[in-house]
Amino acid sequence: MMARQRRKGLSERQRRILEVLDNFQRRNGYPPAIREICEHAHISSTSVVNYYLDQLEEMGYIERDQGVSRGIRLLKPAVEVISPLSNAFAAAANAARVSAAGVRQAAQTLGQTVGEMLQIPIAGRIAAGLPLPIPSTDFSYFDPDSMVDVAASLLPRGEKGEGLFALEVQGDSMIDAMVYDGDLVIMKRANEARNGEMVAVWLSDRDETTLKYFYLEKGRVRLQPANPTMQPIYIDDPSVVEIQGKVVMVIRQVKGLAA
Amino acid sequence: MMARQRRKGLSERQRRILEVLDNFQRRNGYPPAIREICEHAHISSTSVVNYYLDQLEEMGYIERDQGVSRGIRLLKPAVEVISPLSNAFAAAANAARVSAAGVRQAAQTLGQTVGEMLQIPIAGRIAAGLPLPIPSTDFSYFDPDSMVDVAASLLPRGEKGEGLFALEVQGDSMIDAMVYDGDLVIMKRANEARNGEMVAVWLSDRDETTLKYFYLEKGRVRLQPANPTMQPIYIDDPSVVEIQGKVVMVIRQVKGLAA
DNA sequence: ATAATAACAGAACATTCGTTCGATGTCAAG
DNA sequence: CTTGACATCGAACGAATGTTCTGTTATTAT
Numbered sequence: 132m133m134a135r136q137r138r139k140g141l142s143e144r145q146r147r148i149l150e151v152l153d154n155f156q157r158r159n160g161y162p163p164a165i166r167e168i169c170e171h172a173h174i175s176s177t178s179v180v181n182y183y184l185d186q187l188e189e190m191g192y193i194e195r196d197q198g199v200s201r202g203i204r205l206l207k208p209a210v211e212v213i214s215p216l217s218n219a220f221a222a223a224a225n226a227a228r229v230s231a232a233g234v235r236q237a238a239q240t241l242g243q244t245v246g247e248m249l250q251i252p253i254a255g256r257i258a259a260g261l262p263l264p265i266p267s268t269d270f271s272y273f274d275p276d277s278m279v280d281v282a283a284s285l286l287p288r289g290e291k292g293e294g295l296f297a298l299e300v301q302g303d304s305m306i307d308a309m310v311y312d313g314d315l316v317i318m319k320r321a322n323e324a325r326n327g328e329m330v331a332v333w334l335s336d337r338d339e340t341t342l343k344y345f346y347l348e349k350g351r352v353r354l355q356p357a358n359p360t361m362q363p364i365y366i367d368d369p370s371v372v373e374i375q376g377k378v379v380m381v382i383r384q385v386k387g388l389a390a
Numbered sequence: 391m392m393a394r395q396r397r398k399g400l401s402e403r404q405r406r407i408l409e410v411l412d413n414f415q416r417r418n419g420y421p422p423a424i425r426e427i428c429e430h431a432h433i434s435s436t437s438v439v440n441y442y443l444d445q446l447e448e449m450g451y452i453e454r455d456q457g458v459s460r461g462i463r464l465l466k467p468a469v470e471v472i473s474p475l476s477n478a479f480a481a482a483a484n485a486a487r488v489s490a491a492g493v494r495q496a497a498q499t500l501g502q503t504v505g506e507m508l509q510i511p512i513a514g515r516i517a518a519g520l521p522l523p524i525p526s527t528d529f530s531y532f533d534p535d536s537m538v539d540v541a542a543s544l545l546p547r548g549e550k551g552e553g554l555f556a557l558e559v560q561g562d563s564m565i566d567a568m569v570y571d572g573d574l575v576i577m578k579r580a581n582e583a584r585n586g587e588m589v590a591v592w593l594s595d596r597d598e599t600t601l602k603y604f605y606l607e608k609g610r611v612r613l614q615p616a617n618p619t620m621q622p623i624y625i626d627d628p629s630v631v632e633i634q635g636k637v638v639m640v641i642r643q644v645k646g647l648a649a
Numbered sequence: 650a651t652a653a654t655a656a657c658a659g660a661a662c663a664t665t666c667g668t669t670c671g672a673t674g675t676c677a678a679g
Numbered sequence: 680c681t682t683g684a685c686a687t688c689g690a691a692c693g694a695a696t697g698t699t700c701t702g703t704t705a706t707t708a709t
Contacts, residue, residue: 159455161462162419164459178658178659179658182657202420204418280543283539285641309568329644357570379644380644383642385587424666425667436667437669438688440667460666650709651708654705655705656704656705659703662699663698665696665697666694667692672687672689673686675684675687677684678684
């Protein structure tokens with residue numbers, strides 16, 4: 132029961148089929164029949180195509196209507212690699228042809244692509260000896276400089292951006308959390324955590340903020356550094372551990388222009 | 391019975407069929423079969439539908455592919471045809487009609503507001519003892535799972551995504567570069583680097599890949615770990631330092647569910 | 650190696666679907 | 680009324696198409 136081929140992405144044939152699906156629909160205005168997929172994808176048997184279509188549906192790439200000829204719907208729009216949004220839209224517009232349905236489809240394609248970006252406010256900086264500047268629940272930021280754009284696809288599923296904020300790390304104090312000076316930490320407001328989650332905690336007895344993996348074991352708290360070469364901290368009194376938020380993501384923008 | 395085809399415009403049934411065509415396509419992602427048009431248009435015989443479809447094709451409203459199931463394409467925007475009721479609505483629909491310019495304008499407006507997103511291919515994994523899997527310049531389409539969405543605003547200015555690729559870090563071997571197992575490293579193809587840039591280098595004498603800050607000093611190369619607590623590597627012969635690419639960004643998605 | 654699983658092939662089968670054809674009904678003009 | 684073009688219907692046929700079944704061949708794990 133090793134990890135399946137999920138994370139690795141799609142196999143050559145799965146990709147090919149999706150490509151055919153998108154191409155065919157764009158060219159003909161209707162989806163291909165299974166035997167037509169055979170031809171274009173260079174697969175000799177209809178059952179094999181059926182085999183892969185079932186997989187793709189399972190994975191959520193397409194939707195099928197049983198017993199219906201050409202009953203295939205592409206759920207995720209095809210976008211060319213390393214192509215900015217404008218190109219994606221150009222492709223969609225191209226696909227649109229001169230039909231109302233096409234226009235709507237193009238809009239939908241674009242909407243999906245665009246909608247996957249969240250704007251997250253940068254609440255401030257985080258340093259070891261300072262309390263966390265947690266933003267108020269209602270925020271109405273309009274300062275572009277204090278926002279980060281993050282693709283929703285990078286965040287956990289279902290994350291709508293509520294309660295999310297970003298902190299800029301200052302200094303090397305978080306180095307044991309594999310977080311370095313200048314890093315951007317995306318966090319989610321939280322007062323408690325489950326075991327295994329990385330949290331920002333305020334240790335009231337030590338008077339410092341730190342990022343650690345959180346574990347509650349036999350009534351005491353274990354704070355595990357992300358860096359496996361470093362030792363964990365054990366705290367017998369859970370009340371001194373004040374959880375400020377869960378770490379969702381860390382972004383490091385490597386400054387390309389030094390000197 | 392009902393009036394026959396007027397001199398101007400379409401008969402009731404012709405309109406109805408076009409409406410069904412547009413509606414069905416929008417809802418199902420593929421055109422209706424003739425018998426499905428029968429149902430939705432309240433026509434009892436397939437031959438009648440066929441009869442009208444031929445007319446509509448003759449008039450240029452649709453295009454048919456003979457012998458192909460669901461082989462129907464809508465050619466004209468349906469709004470133009472279906473609802474001649476309100477002039478205001480018609481005008482609006484007219485204004486919103488498909489034009490390449492309009493589409494581009496919409497894209498631009500949207501792009502400015504939301505910001506551009508780049509799709510970057512995940513070329514593979516990087517580990518200390520293995521060579522870098524640099525992707526070919528042209529990459530096949532369509533594998534959302536092997537792509538990262540990154541907001542253009544996070545990348546260096548002017549970066550259009552060309553030559554960008556992502557690597558998934560495997561193992562702890564990059565820990566001195568403050569990069570940890572599972573991190574996503576966004577890189578740009580490069581054969582040389584300027585001082586201060588973080589690069590992926592293949593050290594041919596040690597037979598390993600590593601991420602370090604690059605400095606060329608007095609004819610020798612200094613590879614400085616990002617982690618300030620660690621010592622740099624000095625290499626007297628620059629020829630053994632093969633630069634694979636520059637590190638542009640590091641993304642760490644903190645997994646919320648650890649047992 | 651051996652077993653288990655995934656990937657693939659080809660054929661057979663059951664529907665779905667496009668097409669055709671004959672028959673009937675409607676309506677306006679001769 | 681008759682005629683003929685138009686509109687409609689129902690059925691039937693064959694091609695197109697989705698599905699399933701039985702194998703065979705790679706691939707991977709044990």
